[in-house]
Amino acid sequence: MLPIKVLVPSGVLGLGFDLEALNNGIKNNPDIISIDGGSTDSGPFSLGSGTSKYSRAAIKAEWKSLMIARKKANVPLVIGSCGTCGTNGMVDWMENITIELAKELNQHLKIAKLYCDQQKDYIKESYKLNKILSLNPAPKLNNKVIDEMTNIVALAGAEQIQECINTGADIILAGRTTDTAIISALPLMKGANPGSSWHGAKVAECGALCSTNPTSGVVMVEFDKTGFTVEPMSKNAFCTSQTVAAHMLYENADPYILHEPGGHMDVTYSNYYNIDRKKVRVEGAIWNSSINYNVKLEGAKIAGYQTSLLVLLRDHNYVKNIKKWTDKLSIFLKKEINERMDINSSEYSIEFRHIGLDSILGELEKNLGNPVEVGVLCLITSKNEISIEIAKLINPFLLHFPLSFNEELPTFAFPFSPVHSDRGCVYEFALNHILELDDPMDAFQIQISEV
Amino acid sequence: MSTLGVKVKKIRSKNAGPFWITIDVFCGDKKIYKDVCNKLRNAKISSLLMISEQDLKRFEIDNLNVIKFSFPRKIIQGDVFDRDMHGAQLAVLLSEMKF
Numbered sequence: 001m002l003p004i005k006v007l008v009p010s011g012v013l014g015l016g017f018d019l020e021a022l023n024n025g026i027k028n029n030p031d032i033i034s035i036d037g038g039s040t041d042s043g044p045f046s047l048g049s050g051t052s053k054y055s056r057a058a059i060k061a062e063w064k065s066l067m068i069a070r071k072k073a074n075v076p077l078v079i080g081s082c083g084t085c086g087t088n089g090m091v092d093w094m095e096n097i098t099i100e101l102a103k104e105l106n107q108h109l110k111i112a113k114l115y116c117d118q119q120k121d122y123i124k125e126s127y128k129l130n131k132i133l134s135l136n137p138a139p140k141l142n143n144k145v146i147d148e149m150t151n152i153v154a155l156a157g158a159e160q161i162q163e164c165i166n167t168g169a170d171i172i173l174a175g176r177t178t179d180t181a182i183i184s185a186l187p188l189m190k191g192a193n194p195g196s197s198w199h200g201a202k203v204a205e206c207g208a209l210c211s212t213n214p215t216s217g218v219v220m221v222e223f224d225k226t227g228f229t230v231e232p233m234s235k236n237a238f239c240t241s242q243t244v245a246a247h248m249l250y251e252n253a254d255p256y257i258l259h260e261p262g263g264h265m266d267v268t269y270s271n272y273y274n275i276d277r278k279k280v281r282v283e284g285a286i287w288n289s290s291i292n293y294n295v296k297l298e299g300a301k302i303a304g305y306q307t308s309l310l311v312l313l314r315d316h317n318y319v320k321n322i323k324k325w326t327d328k329l330s331i332f333l334k335k336e337i338n339e340r341m342d343i344n345s346s347e348y349s350i351e352f353r354h355i356g357l358d359s360i361l362g363e364l365e366k367n368l369g370n371p372v373e374v375g376v377l378c379l380i381t382s383k384n385e386i387s388i389e390i391a392k393l394i395n396p397f398l399l400h401f402p403l404s405f406n407e408e409l410p411t412f413a414f415p416f417s418p419v420h421s422d423r424g425c426v427y428e429f430a431l432n433h434i435l436e437l438d439d440p441m442d443a444f445q446i447q448i449s450e451v
Numbered sequence: 452m453s454t455l456g457v458k459v460k461k462i463r464s465k466n467a468g469p470f471w472i473t474i475d476v477f478c479g480d481k482k483i484y485k486d487v488c489n490k491l492r493n494a495k496i497s498s499l500l501m502i503s504e505q506d507l508k509r510f511e512i513d514n515l516n517v518i519k520f521s522f523p524r525k526i527i528q529g530d531v532f533d534r535d536m537h538g539a540q541l542a543v544l545l546s547e548m549k550f
Contacts, residue, residue: 040469043529043536137470137523245515249475253467253521255510303531349531360540364501367547381531428530429469 003224004187005030007233009069010217011206013037013062013079014054017217021208021234022065025218026073028233032165033070034182036205037094038081040298040429041251048150048300048427052083052090059083060097067101067171076165078172078182080156086176087151088117094173095449102451109171112164115445116175118152118297122443123435131436132297138432145301149430152299157261158197159293159440161185167448175444176298178260179205187223195285198265200228202258203247203282210247213237227283229275239280241272261296261440263289292436295443299431304348304381306423307391311398312413314373321403322374326352329401333394340393341386348382348390381426391420455491456546459483464542469528472538473521474545484516490550496520499544 007030010017014037025033038046042053052059063079070077083090091113102109123146126132134141146152153176162185164172174182183201188194200221203210207217216234230239248255248267258265270284313319330352334345355375358365378398380387398419400409437443456462460479467473476491478484488511497504502522510519526533535541 040528041466041537043533044469045529135470139527242515246517249473249512249515249517249519251465251467251473253471253473253508255512255517255519306531351532353534360535361544362534364499364541364544366499366544379531426531429527432468432470 001190002192003222004032004190004192006183006186006204006221006223007033008183008204008207008219008221009033009035009066011036011209012039013066014058015217016062016215017207018234019065021216021218021232021237022069024235025220025233026069028220030073030075030220032075032186033066033073033077035066035079036081036179036182037079038084038086038176039179042084044300044427044429047085047087047153047298047429048302049425050085050087050089050151052093054084056097060101063097064101064105067098067105067107070170071105071107076170076172078161078164078174078185080161080174080177080179080182082173082175085151086116086153086174088115088175091115091173091175098171098173099451109451110167110169111449111451112167112169112172113447113449114156114160114164114172114174114177115447116153116156116177116443118154118443120146120149120152123152123297126435132433133294133436135432135434139430141431141433145430148301149299150301150427152297152431154435154443155261155296155298156444157181157295157440158185158188159261160444162189163441163446165189167446169448178296180258180260183221191225192223192228193226193285194287195265196227196283197223198258198260198287199267199270199282199285200230202265203230203244206247206250208232208234208237209250210244211237211239212243227281229279229281231279238278241274241280244280244282245272262293263287293438293440294434294436297431297433297435298429300427301430303426303428304383305385305387306379306381306426307387308380308421308423309378309391309394309398309419310415311376311378312373312415313376314413315410318403318410318412319371319374322354322357322376325401325403326354326376328403329397332401333397336397337390337393341389343386343390348380348387350390351379353377353379388420388422395419452549454546455487455548455550458550459487462542462546464538464540466528466536466538467521470523471521472524472541473519474542476518476545478516478518481516484518487518491518495548496545499548500541
């Protein structure tokens with residue numbers, strides 16, 4: 001059955017890909033089409049709220065192209081981490097889009113859904129039994145924190161995707177999955193080299209990012225007994241041994257080791273060489289199975305309710321003394337909030353960021369220049385929705401607060417009306433842990449439907 | 452005295468999951484790579500980043516002429532006090548460093 005060809009249309013559904021390159025890929029007879037649907041890359045909001053980062057319209061338009069391509073190739077189409085965060089709700093959301101498209105395209109499909117949500121009772125029980133281990137660095141975990149989380153998912157690996165493939169489904173909609181497992185699952189099943197199956201998957205997980213033309217999206221990876229070959233499908237993209245090897249650096253804390261459910265891959269002794277102008281051959285990655293089968297957990301909880309305000313200052317004296325101004329203002333506001341609203345400063349936080357001075361690097365900034373203007377971003381985060389009321393109380397002082405008492409009342413620039421922006425509920429990541437399973441399917445469920 | 456950013460081809464930084472940041476120094480050629488490997492001290496990098504030296508991981512990747520630094524974030528990605536979710540602007544600290 002080897003070699004196995006996996007077509008990867010792009011790094012993530014929603015980012016776009018070159019349609020001509022996709023068609024080239026289909027002409028090259030792939031055995032499966034695999035695309036990632038999510039990531040934690042944009043922060044905790046998606047998982048916390050259980051929503052997609054990308055618009056439904058963008059997802060539907062791209063998914064339509066892939067469903068048409070799948071029909072043409074007559075092979076399975078797999079998406080991992082549906083709707084950015086890969087919660088059960090987002091798997092159902094993706095199914096809903098798929099059903100709509102199946103009707104529009106008049107396609108009859110077998111769909112397999114992989115659910116990755118974790119129930120709090122199960123997580124608490126596993127925690128009690130020491131089946132949950134912390135990675136470095138890990139947020140503090142206890143039953144109270146587990147109760148506070150809005151969503152907990154486990155990252156599926158190759159084994160769970162293989163279970164889905166074995167159902168004979170045309171389309172697999174997986175919840176949270178490692179970026180690589182949707183690509184490595186089929187080659188591993190068919191006896192390709194295990195180290196190279198994971199390594200090739202890692203190289204292709206961001207689509208054409210491993211090539212000279214990242215935005216073209218589409219790459220094909222061919223897996224066999226000894227290694228893999230990667231080739232971009234756009235006529236304007238090329239893989240070189242450098243672009244492929246360099247991809248192991250990207251977003252990886254360790255450039256040689258990649259942990260996956262059931263073990264880790266080691267590429268320390270991999271060799272990369274160009275077969276021709278476009279294709280790169282890679283061999284030498286090693287797969288080390290672990291004794292226990294562990295999956296990674298992700299969880300998010302509510303950090304608070306946030307309201308922001310932005311005020312702009314151009315007055316030379318205030319720009320020069322901007323930190324002194326916000327320091328004085330901060331002390332003054334805490335007193336006002338306490339006296340007028342009867343709210344203790346432990347129930348909220350107020351932060352001032354000086355845009356134009358050091359708003360990105362904060363205390364790490366070494367190069368404080370002489371800006372002509374400064375934006376002060378004021379962030380209020382409270383345990384409940386009171387942050388909007390605090391923002392309204394702050395509003396006149398942001399506009400008029402003087403540096404000294406014996407001066408005319410200053411007025412700064414507000415760029416918006418209303419001045420405050422309600423940012424609603426904000427979340428934080430609450431897990432950097434792994435869960436030990438007796439059987440890979442213990443924390444996952446598969447549902448089959450036909451449309 | 453010049454800066455590290457002028458000396459090497461490219462310096463980039465990026466989050467590696469919500470809990471880590473990684474910085475890649477692409478030296479361009481072997482001569483510059485050797486020079487940077489010899490002169491770039493972990494103590495200097497950790498002081499720039501205000502982290503403890505023990506938390507800094509260093510990789511010297513000969514075949515790519517790349518030096519890579521990884522470290523756990525003091526503030527988890529997307530937390531209320533996080534200023535740069537992707538950590539991609541941190542690279543300027545190394546770029547602007549005297550070398």
